[in-house]
Amino acid sequence: MVLRLFVPPGEGQHHIVPKRPDPLGANATLQYAVVSSSGAAAGYASYAARYKRRVTPNKKVSSTALFIRASGRLGIWAIAVGAAVNAYYHRSFTTVVVSELVKDPIPPKLYEKTENYTVEDGCLAGAAVGFVAFLPTLFMRRPTVSWWTRMIGMANIGACTGVLASHAYFQYTGERPKAMEELERQRRRRMLEFHHIFWDKMLMQQFDPLMQGYIRHNGVFRAYNLPAEVFDAPERFGILSAPATDTSAAADAAAAENAAYYIAAPDWTQHLKAMDKDSIEAEINDCGRERQALLKEAEYMAYQLSQKQYAFVHSTHPNEDDKQTRIRELQLLAIAYNRLRANADEAERRMFAGQHWLQQKAAMESQSPREAWLAAHPSIAKPETHDPSASIAELKKLEEQFKNEVKVFESRVRSQAQEDxxxxxxxxxxxxxxRTMLRAVDCICWELEKKVPKKEMEERVEVKAVETAKKEEKVEEPPRVEEPPPGTEEPKTAEEPPEG
Incomplete structure (x- = not known):
């Protein structure tokens, strides 16, 4: 039993009808009706127990019976009034507003399944317990309260208990504070919509006078509930403000907000043609000098760190504070050394990129063959047989990242929220x-993965050829033959493939 009851129309498709967090339930009207009627019934029963002569002058009724009877009658009225007000509110206001933005608003639902437990689950469970507790009362003799009043009253009391217990449980688990924080943010954002509706006269004329007063009250007299972002950047939310003296910052913020998520990749051919050889050579020389200076400074920092480490190990500390200070000194020196080496590696990377660009630019201008374009690989004897498992693992991480980003963008495209x-x-x-990035990384992984089985297959073929050659050699050998002296290698057959 994981349900959300009385889901309003257009839920989540407009800021005026936000989707309440799951623990709080889809519609608060049911909770208000149950809790308010039970609370009023408890107050009435307390008053009647004190003034029995005024409330029940002709017959004796226990306080429990009075509480159950009052809960049943008030529960019916509270639920009926709440349902009527809720239906009028959504039919006269939210449906009209949502239909202006959404072509096919989501219709209201009596219930909807959800993955998490909600307060409404506790309400239903409590009502079921109250109904079960009512069943034995059917066999009572001369009851002072009619059976239907007892049934509704005890179910209403059970539902109220379930609601309060659910709120207490979610408060204990920490889900309710988080949900209330999110609900408060939604309410503040919702207040901003009343401002837009109030100034849209074509939309305002579609509401009756009562709803117009409700919109005017929320849009004008409750402006203090607007979200904090409105006061920092009102233009972002469509609110006119005083003209700023410097609009460059706002323009930069708007451009950054509307910029593409991925950095545009350059056309490599055009990039090589537009490249300035002299500036790249100058940058390479600067990076070389910077790298040498950083490496020298890193060596000096390592020397200082080793001195501090020796002094720390071979000295006694007068107190704990001095010891902790010396420990932090060692930590900071290590951090400084790591940063210097990282900057030196970055300078070396920029040097490699510049030299690689110049190499390919010269190869393109001279129409050189493919070998002139390839990067140097002194550590790899045969790149065709290299096992790129580490590179594949890094690319797999990128692939997972792109898959998650595709899901996020797909949900935003399908979303009916106003900002989306x-x-x-x-x-x-x-x-x-x-999707283009995902296809690209998939193609690279596919190309690299094909090289791993190929290498394994070559090794298997090589081992098989060696075993076959040994068998043939054993068959052709005479029964007596001297074993070769230790340390000498067996001559390879012509069929044996080269190692590698």
């Missing part, structure tokens, strides 16, 4: 880029 609808073109472009 406004940026749908941007999300579509980012989704296309993410």
């Amino acid at each position: 609808v406004e940026k749908r073109d941007k999300w579509i472009k980012d989704l296309e880029d993410a």
Whole structure:
């Protein structure tokens, strides 16, 4: 029993009807009706127990019976009034607002399954327990309360207990504070929609006078509930503000917000043609000098670190504070050394990139063959037989990242929320880029993975050929033959493939 009851129309498709966090339930009207009616019944029973002569002057009724009867009658009225107000609110207000933005709003639902437990699950469980507790009362003699009042009253009391117990449980687990924080953020964002609705006169004329007063009250007199982002950047939310003296910062922020998620990759041919050889050579020389200086400084920092380590090990510390200070000194010197070496490695990487660019630019201009384009590989004797498992593992991480980003962009494209609808073109472009990146990394992994089985197969063929050659050699050998002296190798057959 994991349900959300009385789901409102257009839920989650507009800021005016946000989707409440799961632990709090889909619609608070049921909880308000159950808890308020049970609380009012408890107050009435307490009053009646004190003034029995005024409440029940002609017959004796226990306080429990009065509580059950009041809970049943008030529960019916509270649920009926709550359902009527809820239906009027959604039919006269939220449905009209959502239909302006969403073509096919989600219709209301009596219930909806969810993956997490909610307060409404506790409400249903409590109501079921109350109904089960009512069944034995059917066999009572001369009951002072009618059977239907007892049934509704005890179910209502059980539902109220289930609601309160569920809130207490979610408060204990920590889910309720998080849900309330998210709900408060949704409410503040929802207040901003009343501002837009109030100033949209064509939309305002579709509401009746009562709803117009409700919108005016929330849009004008409750502006203090707006989210904090509105006061920092009102233009982002469509609110006019005083003109700023410097608009460059706002323009930069808007450009950054609308920029593509992935950095555009350059056309390599055009990049080589537009490359300035002199500036790249100068940058390579600067990187070389910078790398030498950083390596020298890193060596000096390592020397200082070793001195500090020797002094720390061969000295006594007067107190714990001095010891902790010396330990932190060692830690900071190690961090400084790591950063210097990282900067030196980055300078070396830039040197390699510049030299590689110049090599390929010269090869392109001279129409050189393929070998002139390839990067140097002194550590790899035969690149065709190299096992790229480490590179494949890194590419697999990128592949998982791109898959997750594709899912995120797909959900944003399908989303009917206002901020996602406004940026749908941007999300579509980012989704296309993410799919392109995913296809590219998949192609690279496929090409590299084909080399691993090929190498294993070559090794198996080589071992098989050696075993066959040994068998043939044993058959042709005479029964008596001197064994070769230790340390000498057996001559290889012509059929044996070269090692590698």
